[in-house]
Amino acid sequence: MRARLAQVTFPGSAALRAFECAGRLASFQRAALELKVTESAISHQIRKLERDLGIELFVRGHRQIKLTxxxxxxLQIVQQAHRDILRATLSLEGSATTQLRLSVLPALAQYWLIPHLGALQERLPGTSLSVFVSSDLVDLDRDEIDIAIRYGTGTWPRCRVQHLMDEWVFPVAAPELARRARKAGWLEEIPRLQNLQHPEEWAPWIDKFGGGEVIRLESSPLILEAACQGLGVAIGRRPFVDRLLAEDRLRKLPGDEKPSGKGYFILSPAGRAGDTPTIQAGIAALLELAASQPTNKNPVPKGTGFSQLNRPRGRRNAP
Known part of the structure; x- marks a missing residue:
């Protein structure tokens, strides 16, 4: 093996980038979309890398791939090397501290980013992170934002868009209501909490929860707080609901989790403006943080759901 590697030139950046992206996303197709190349180009780069290394990196199935x-x-080594290179590049900029301005939706900041802010900062040594909370459509240049996280199906003009994590939904209730929900027929009488920003969310469960009173609230934070107070059954939306489940403030009711068809996406400047080491380090840290969460399941199917990212300027687009 040593003799074999001694004859191998250092893997090219294109091959390593293709491998890291495909390994992280578990998909050649999604890697091609993120890197803006063809799927065959991704496959070719990885095949070449496997030949050079003399090992198989992926098990290829009919419609899926899996890392060996x-x-x-x-992959862990390549990702660590990527972080080390970014940090080394930052050190050459002549400043011990760099600024990263991040715009996040209010509910995502409250229920996902703040509980994991320490872990994010650990992934960005030497970076001063500023977090701005907004539900408005973002203009990265006008608003002087380096990275934004927005919600929808991935359609966003004049910027780079990278998938961060998907949204999964299922009914939840406070522990006492969840215990009572086991009684046959009682579910039809329980009050239902309706999120006005997601009027269609109860459709898959309307047969079980269609008979009770409906309490309509404007946002996910209000819905979750009302559910924690035992005012009714709500639709829990991952990742928002995860911390409340872990703290036993809410419990998942019987039934499968369902993808909403939407998710969270990282928006960064197009062109060279988005290639700065600080922005790339921030994106890598966010992707790594999301990948470490058990809620980052299957990707949002392309073209499904109702995009909230292309509304006219001034409208709100947060859950």
């Missing part, structure tokens, strides 16, 4: 044990180990 060697591939998983190599």
């Amino acid at each position: 044990p060697a591939g998983r180990a190599y």
Whole structure:
């Protein structure tokens, strides 16, 4: 093996970038979309890398790929090397501290970013992070924002868009209501909390929860707080609901989780403006943080759901 590697030139950046992206996303197709190349180009780069290394990095199925044990180990090394290179590049900029301005939706900031802010800062040493909370459509240049996280199906003009994590939904209730919900027929009488920003959210469960009183509230934070107070059954939306489930303030009711068809996306400046080491380090840190969460399941199917990212300027687009 040593003799083999001694004859191998250092893997090219294109091959390593293709491997890291495909390994992180578990998809050649999504890697091609993120890197703006063809799927065959991704496959070619990874095949070449496998030939150079003399090992298989992926198990290829009919419609899916899976990292081999060697591939998983190599991915961790490549990602760490990527972080080290970014940090080394930052150190050459002549400043011990760099600024990263992040715009996040209010509910996402409250229920996901703030509980994980320490972990995010650990991934960005030497970076001063400023977090701005807004539900408005973002203009990265006008608003002087480096990175924004927005909600929808991934359609956003004049900027780079990278998938961060998907949204999964299921009914939840406070512990006492969840215990009572086990009684046959009682579910039809329980008050239902309706999020006015997601009027269609109860459709998959309307047969079970369609008979009770409906309490309509404007946003996810209000819905979750009302559910925690035992005022009714709500639709829990991952990742918002995860901390409340872990703290046993809410419990998941029987039934499968369902993808909403929407998710959260990282928006960054198009062109060279988005290629700065600080922005790239911030994106890498956010992707790594989301990938470490058990809620980052299957990707949002392209073209499904109702995009909230292309509304006229001034409208709100947060859950």
